[in-house]
Amino acid sequence: MFHYQAPLDEFDFVAHKVLRLPKLLSHLPEHRHVSPGLIRATLEVAAELAQELLNLSPPTLHERSAVEEGLANTYRVFHENGWPRLSRERAEGGLGFPRAACTFFNEMLASSNLAFSSLAKSREEIIECIQRSDDERVRTTYRTRLTNGEWLGTLCLREPQAGCNLERVSSTATLQMDGTYLLSGTKVAMVDCTQDMVENTVHLVLAREQECADTKPATLCLFAVPKYLESGELNGVSVSSLSPRTTGASDSTCTLQFQRAKGHLVGDLQRCIAVIRPKLCRTQLALGIQAVGLAETTYQNALRLTQDCYRVPELSWMVHPEPVARPALNSIDIKVSLAQLRLFIEPTRLLCTWVSTLLDLAEGASDLQNRGQASQLLEQLAPIVESYVLEESTKRIAAALPLASSISAEIRWGMERLVTESALSKIIYESSTRSQGLHSTAERSSPLTEMNGLALALRSQLQQHPAFEEQMASTLNRWVDEMEHLASHIQLTYELTRDLRSLITADSQQLMGTILFGYLWAWIATAAITSGEFSDSKPALARLYFSEAECLIPILVDRLRRCGARLSQLSQVKVC
Incomplete structure (x- = not known):
């Protein structure tokens, strides 16, 4: 259950x-x-x-x-x-x-x-x-009802034939005399759009604007398309297919058909990029929070199912004629799986809460200096939130799923959904910047820049936490030094081509995530010792994390140092 x-x-x-x-x-x-x-x-x-x-x-x-x-x-x-x-x-x-x-x-x-x-x-x-639309009518019509929850909404950015390639988007929006648009095309939403839980649903649709039916559509824009018109009539939106799962309602992938559906212009895509980039971090943050939720559910159910289970040790019959079963929680493989989940859940929960607080400070702090510091720190933490968290959650949850067999199908579907949404948000942002002739994320910042930025941020944060346990603080400073030296070595030794950047991105993100999680664990352990709360469990988990990270970080550093040789070897490999 x-x-x-x-x-x-x-x-x-x-x-x-x-x-x-x-x-x-x-x-x-x-x-x-x-x-x-x-x-x-x-x-x-x-x-x-x-x-x-x-x-x-x-x-x-x-x-x-x-x-x-x-x-x-x-x-x-x-x-x-x-x-x-x-x-x-x-x-x-x-x-x-x-x-x-x-x-x-x-x-x-x-x-x-x-x-x-x-x-x-x-x-x-x-x-x-x-809320960033220039059209007051759009803000008045949609924002209030969405804010108070009277209406719900769906994101309709993808198309079946285009995937995440925005250059292949074929949906069109034709301008009408009254300033509204008629939208036609097929879109894919990640939620079930067949339900009527609320009186109306707003679809945010990506389509090509054209001034009249005879002109060739060009500019990619976002449009707000309601399910029901103000008159109460059904708009030209219908569900053409539904791919249901077995985990309950609202968890389906839905294909929508827009047939001259009436909508309002929210903004052209180039203008919306200013919204998409900050929202990318917020979207990944929201997905990270959901990943923590799934990991917590997996942990609680795995713990509950194994607490009442007993296991007969293998080959014990050779020693004892009547083998004695022992609690499953005493088995080292089960203990490892559960501990790995805790090693992920606690620092990720702290990271998501910390980033959420920094977003508040960057937007609403009364002191401009606090706003600037929060914005700068957010920029350094964003790559970890956007990439490392979901990848790490997938590995940790997958390892523990056999222990929570009764809910494994639901958790597995949940992780598939989060990974898909994470990839889509990044690809759509990259595709939108390329289609508008702007610099993509990869061109704007390199893994080496991100490593140096994170090292600088962690040094500043370590100075603000002098109460850290001496051994943990010393280890963190050594890791930060290694990361800085590694970034300098790669920058001086190799030309950072697009291929080399692609090769080192995954390893550099894992290295940054591992070091940042070490800092978060030191922070958690210090707070536990100082406050007396969880003082038995959290410092022990922190020491376990540092012990495992000490084994992993040298491997990642060595792989990154040899990135040039690896790229040369890969270029000689024939895949077909």
Whole structure:
């Protein structure tokens, strides 16, 4: 049976003992009304909501209709109690909670029902784009209803024949006399669009604008297309195919057919790139939060299933005529799988909460210096959030799935979905910049620049944490030195061609992620020792992480040092 218990004590520890959230909130005028007690009380109620969502994940599609009804009822409660407005600014009618508190809330949603969590994430992404539109009518029509949760939304960027190649997008939008557009084409959405949980759904559609039916479509633009028109009539949007999963409602890939569907222009793609790039980090952050939620669910269910299991040691019959079974948790392979999950979950939860807080500081800090420092640190942490977190979660969760066999299908589907969304967001951004003749991410920053930037950021952060255990601080400083020397060596020895950059990207991201996670574990261990909370478990896990990283980092450094030889050898390999 599916099991999940919201880790409220862990949330408290990260927020108040590690990040010291109340001190950070003092720099944010928009969030000063939010006290630690209010955050705790809100999360306790959210935990009850997560428990309700937990019951909406049936093992078969035979119960799908019942689940859809339950999901609609749960969303009604979700909307009536103001949860969609939790993270929105009070000026927009929101509750003005800091992103850190919303990180914990979103993790609980992902842990209990990823499909429901994805609906909420899509709505937030559409609001980010729509509120930057120049058209006051678009902002008035869509933003308010999306913000308060009356409407939901879907992202319709891909096409079946084009995938993520924006140059092959064939959907068109024809300008009408009243300033609206008629859209035609086929799009793919990552959620089930057949349900009527809310009174309307807004599709954010990528299409080529044309001034009239006779002109050749050229400019790629984003359009807001409602499912129902203001008159209540059904718009020209229909579902042509649905690829359902076996994990409940709203977890399907949906192909939509737009047949002269009426919509409004949000903005051309070149203008929206200014939204897409900052949103790329936020999208990857949201996916990272969902990955933590899936990992936490996997851990809790694996632990629960193995606690009551016993295993007969192999070959014990040769020593004892009557073998004695021992608890499965005493088996080293099971202990390793569970420990590896904890080694991922705790620093990733801290990283996501930290990045969320930095986003708040970069946008709303009263002191311009704090804004600048937060923005600079965000730039260094972004590559880890965008690449390392999901790749690492895939490996750790896959290793533990055999221990949680009763929910393995759902977790496996969830990871497939997150990895797909992560890849799509990056590819679409890269494709959009190329199609508009702009510099792509790879051309704008190299792995060597990112390594040097992270090293500089970690040195600054280590100076701010003099209370770190001496051995951990010494090890971290040595790792940072090795990373800086490695970046200098590659830069002086090799010409950083496109092929070489592609070859070293994966290893450099793993190296940066491993070192950053070491810093996060040192931070967690120090907070545990200082506060006396989790003082038995977290420092021991931190020492285990440092022991394993000491084995991994030299391997990564050696691979990167030999990148030129590896590239030369690969060029001589014939693959066909």
